[in-house]
Amino acid sequence: MEENVKKFLYVNRKAPYGTIYALESLEVVLIGAAFDQDVSLAFLDDGVFQLVKGQDTKGIGVKNFSPTFRALGDYEVTKLYVEKESLEERGLTADDLQDIMYEDEDDDWAEKPSVKIVSRSEMADVMSGQDVVLSF
Amino acid sequence: MSTLHTVNKSPFATPALQSCLNHAKDGDAILMIEDGVYGAATGTGIADAVAAKSAAVKIVVLGPDLAARGIDAGRMIDGISSVDYAGFVDLATQHDVTQAWL
Amino acid sequence: MKFGVMISEGPYTHQASDTAYNFVKAALDGGHEVPRVFFYHDGVNVGTRLSVPPQDERNIQKQWTELAAEHDVDLVICIAAAQRRGMLDENEAGRQGKDAHNIADGFRISGLGQLIEMGIQTDRLMTFGD
Numbered sequence: 344m345e346e347n348v349k350k351f352l353y354v355n356r357k358a359p360y361g362t363i364y365a366l367e368s369l370e371v372v373l374i375g376a377a378f379d380q381d382v383s384l385a386f387l388d389d390g391v392f393q394l395v396k397g398q399d400t401k402g403i404g405v406k407n408f409s410p411t412f413r414a415l416g417d418y419e420v421t422k423l424y425v426e427k428e429s430l431e432e433r434g435l436t437a438d439d440l441q442d443i444m445y446e447d448e449d450d451d452w453a454e455k456p457s458v459k460i461v462s463r464s465e466m467a468d469v470m471s472g473q474d475v476v477l478s479f
Numbered sequence: 480m481s482t483l484h485t486v487n488k489s490p491f492a493t494p495a496l497q498s499c500l501n502h503a504k505d506g507d508a509i510l511m512i513e514d515g516v517y518g519a520a521t522g523t524g525i526a527d528a529v530a531a532k533s534a535a536v537k538i539v540v541l542g543p544d545l546a547a548r549g550i551d552a553g554r555m556i557d558g559i560s561s562v563d564y565a566g567f568v569d570l571a572t573q574h575d576v577t578q579a580w581l
Numbered sequence: 582m583k584f585g586v587m588i589s590e591g592p593y594t595h596q597a598s599d600t601a602y603n604f605v606k607a608a609l610d611g612g613h614e615v616p617r618v619f620f621y622h623d624g625v626n627v628g629t630r631l632s633v634p635p636q637d638e639r640n641i642q643k644q645w646t647e648l649a650a651e652h653d654v655d656l657v658i659c660i661a662a663a664q665r666r667g668m669l670d671e672n673e674a675g676r677q678g679k680d681a682h683n684i685a686d687g688f689r690i691s692g693l694g695q696l697i698e699m700g701i702q703t704d705r706l707m708t709f710g711d
Contacts, residue, residue, distance in 0.1 A: 370693065478710065
């Protein structure tokens with residue numbers, strides 16, 4: 344890794360659509376991808392709702408931005424940590440989340456999942472190893 | 480590496496403080512600011528959790544926010560200290576990263 | 582230390598911009614540097630030149646304009662968030678065919694890259710939001 348590569352963590356704890364934080368946080372991630380830093384996204388508390396599949400926003404008249412998560416792999420953002428306890432508290436399982444994949448260039452472009460379901464204490468470890476934490 | 484966590488909402492309004500307590504690691508610090516200072520009061524539903532965490536994590540309140548809200552510094556949970564903005568800056572300097580629990 | 586600051590909420594409705602201001606002042610008084618403050622989400626509204634708060638209340642925008650001038654702090658308003666919320670500088674207003682611009686002195690509109698750059702170039706990134 345070159346010098347001056349920092350570990351950036353984007354923390355998402357809010358549900359989508361009721362407020363703009365989820366969408367505008369994702370916009371930072373996409374722009375930030377151009378800077379070649381070591382990027383991770385954390386989804387915990389209500390943030391796990393952002394990744395739920397089957398979002399249909401036609402009835403509320405706002406843009407459905409959830410497909411954008413599936414493009415993250417193309418931007419080399421491949422570490423999406425989702426907290427297990429947050430899912431369970433909300434009656435969700437991994438099956439409720441959309442499939443977000445990336446192609447691993449170090450493994451013959453094999454398709455792998457970007458979403459990593461982690462325990463609360465593993466999430467705490469992820470958080471503690473960062474250089475810059477952006478919360479939305 | 481250690482983290483300074485900031486919590487700015489009342490623990491009776493949002494789960495931010497609880498979530499912060501669940502994720503802060505030993506050696507980190509938690510600073511309650513703005514409405515977050517209500518989390519420092521004794522006799523609340525979250526006071527025991529805060530007190531328990533204060534053994535391994537330094538828990539601090541921003542004094543000016545306490546005063547603004549008419550909270551008597553004497554009614555804070557044992558072990559919680561108060562800082563001013565200069566102290567806030569010092570905490571941010573002493574810890575490697577600051578993480579805001581919004 | 583070099584501090585970068587992100588302000589994610591608008592003036593008056595949330596305490597975020599006040600807390601940030603007090604933090605930045607304390608940091609500067611303490612001999613630290615604050616090269617940039619980045620305004621995102623509703624925080625872009627801090628940079629309006631049209632606010633007329635009551636005389637006996639602080640003028641949040643003015644405080645930032647003066648602080649920036651005195652200490653050479655780069656006040657950056659995110660263009661994407663600004664466009665959504667109707668915060669335009671003269672250039673943007675011209676480009677978008679709007680008949681007014683409303684960015685206060687000392688603030689400039691720029692891209693989200695400035696936030697990432699701030700994270701890379703400072704020692705500590707502080708977030709003030711809700």
